[in-house]
Amino acid sequence: MHTMANRNPFASLQSVAILLLLFLSRLSLIKSFQRFARDHKSTRRAGRWHRAKIPDYCQTISLMPLALFNQQTQHDEKYDDQSNRELKFHMMNLLKIDDESKAQSEKIKFLSSIIQSCNSVLEDEDEVERVRNKEVELVNLPEKLSTIRRFINTSSRFNDHRSCFRVFSGEDNKVSLTANVLLSLDRPFTFLRDTLSHQSDASEKKRGGMMYDGTEAVVWCSSLTSDQDLKFSSCVMDDMPFSQLYLGVCHDDDYLDVELDMESVSKLESLGVLISGQKVNDDSNSKHKFKIKTDDLNVIQTIVSDALKDEQQTLIKLIDAAVELVRRDPLNESNEPHLVLLSHCVSCSVIASAISAWKEEQQQNEHSRHRSRLEDLLHQAVTVVTFGNVCRSFCDGPAYIHISMWDDPWNKALGAHSGNDESSGGQNAVYFHAWSPYDQEWEDTNIHSLKSHNAHNVNSCLIQYLCLIMRINGIQSFRALYDAARFIDPAAILDINPKHFAVSYRNNLGELVIPPRIDDELLPAMIYATGGDQWLWGNDDKSHFDEVLPDEIEARSHLEESFGYSVFEEIRETCSEAKAND
Secondary structure (H helix, E strand, O other), rough: OOOOHOOOOOOHHHHHHHHHEEEEEEHHHHOOOOOOOOHHHHHHHHHHHHOOOOOOHHOOOOOHHHHHHHHHHHHHHOEEEEEEOOEEEEEHHHHHHOOOOOHHHHHHHHHHHHHHHHHHHHHHHHHHHHHHHOOOOOOOOOOHHHHHHHOEEEEEOHHHOOOEEEOOOOOOOOOEEEEHHOOOOOOOHHHHHHHOEEEHHHHHHHOOOOOOOOOOOEEEEEOOOOHHHHHHHHHHHHHHHHHEEEEEOOOOEEEEEEEEEEEHHHHHHHHHOEOOOOOOOOOOEEEEEEEEEEHHHHHHHHOHHHHHHHHHHHHHHHHHHHHHHHHHOOOOOOOOOEEEEEEOHHHHHHHHHHHHHHHHHHHHHOOOOOOHHHHHHHHHEEEEEEEEOOOOEEOOOOEEEEEEOOOHHHHHHHHOOOOOOOOOOOOOOOEEEEOOOOOOOOOOHHHOOOOOHHHHHHHHHHHHHHHHHHHHHOOOHHHHHHHHHOOHHHHHHHOOHHOOOOOOOOOEEEEEOOOOHHHHHHHHHHHHHHHHHHHHHOOOOHHHHHHHHHHHHHHHHHHHHHOOOOHHHHHHHHHHHHHHHO
């Protein structure tokens, strides 16, 4: 074993000399300040010290030993403490696919290095948490979960819950169930709907509200650790039971402190992925401390294909089980719930890639099966609902419902919607669009966050719009919504284009009736009634949002005109119960 002395025979002598010089400097410093205090003792007047010029003998104290010591310490450090700054990503450049394959491959390469650094930090934090608290104690576990108590994952490490289904135990968010345990049950989707889904007391008593008939197992795919978002969405949809599949990073803090080499940072800045910030040491071999948002890390993981492979495998198993159920029981005589996958923003790309991977795997395993047959099975088995999707391509097969706002800058530029000819939302996809009440101007300063425009906000815009469509038309399931939107009445087929009529039918979609005033009257009123204004991004300046949202009297009049008396109180009561439970 080689020591420092073996490599350098004078190293030990240098260390002794440095320590001796430090001791002498400290002694000299103490004597000098004692002399300084004696000479300026008279400057204290009326209990206050006045500023006095520091004498030369204090300014000329030799700090050479400290300089030598600091130089030695800085040489051993791997990073510069002065470079601890936040990494701000240019979201448009980050999410778009570069035309040049070389630039795209370089971007993926250096983004992968960021993921590796963040994963090492998360593993260290999880290890500390594991030592501190090995597992979560299930004290108040609901009775309906007692049958699977021994299989519940109660690890205190966040990474142990990735790609697992959340268990709403009412105690901690670090309680989950693996997909293997779920799919090993005789009726997994019934168990998912009745046991693993969040259900309020009112929902359990009446088996859902007027917009839920119990025929579907709804899975919300997200990285949220707090259950407030999911509970609020459930209440807006009149207590519809939602389950949650953990995707990506689940972390309590908004930021992670990571060490990155300057080569990766500089290269990403040159590619336009990172917004250039303060200048630091350009040495590519050195490492520096940076702060990165956990939301940005989740976005990066959706771009790098291998980052979310566990989550994709869970989705593939779920899709495979749903398709196998349709193959065995095409008429659904067993009354097993239909699988519905919900996602928002970049999480939609995880679902899209999982469906594509499932199709490729099935075609490789069964060469005799036609592609059209696989797509028919997918169409019968799976419904996918996206909110403000940021994904350009969805492969054919499932029944897609895409909900977004016309003024959503992220969906408009990077997502699939009816006005984007370059994107593909899947064969026979259904699109629901409207204008949000938020007349925010898109600015270049907002390019570093996907939460820059509330037209992209689920809890303050998109979920209320979906609720209105289903409530107006009396729809009780997402598959019924899809079928109604795709329905074409043979008797209604005309030989004249309806655009030439005096009455415009552009707001009707299939059998669905969509009022023309849904944008400027009903949607703002529903946002106010459900309390969606409490979930607004940039809610610091409420005066701006008070101008675009109605007051209670106006919201009540719009909703009661369309849905009858006391509907405003019913909506308020349902959504207020979620806040009271939280």
